Amino acid sequence: MILTGGVCPGFCAAALSLPLPAATIPTVAFRAILQAELERRRGSNPRYSLRSFARDLSVDHSTLSQILRGKRRLTGRNVRAFGRRLRLAAPAIAELCALENESAVLSALDRPNFQADSRWVASMVGIPLDEVNVTLQRLLRKRIVTMTARARWERV
Secondary structure (H helix, E strand, O other), X not given: OOXXXXXXXXXXXXXXXXXXXXXXXXXXXXXXXXXHHHHHHHHHOOOOOHHHHHHHHOOOHHHHHHHHHOOOOOOHHHHHHHHHHOOOOHHHHHHHHHHHHHHHHHHHHOOOOOOOOHHHHHHHHOOOHHHXXXXXHHHXXXXXXXXXXXXXXXXX
């Protein structure tokens, strides 16, 4: 068995230098899923309202309205609760939570006073520190974010 530059069989440092394309499949935000479900229910019952949808999701109607209009951020807790009530599969809910976290972390990177510190990002976006670190690893792996030499994070 020949090792070519790494400690694992078949691992080669040159393989890491190959550029990977960024994700080309557009992601669907959970907000769009909620909006589509509301429209689907309205299509089968014209009297179905936002208040009825909020009641079915066990959330206040004003909160749901703000979420749908983009005035309030969806949290992981919201996504998990709404996903269960909409009977989505557990892996789909987990992926949607991860996508919402990615969106929140990317919004923090765009702030003018951004600090390349996981604790700062966690406090700014309201996500637990462990989830911020997992999200940053996902963004690095997807090549959406890079780390520069001076410990800065930047969008690709």
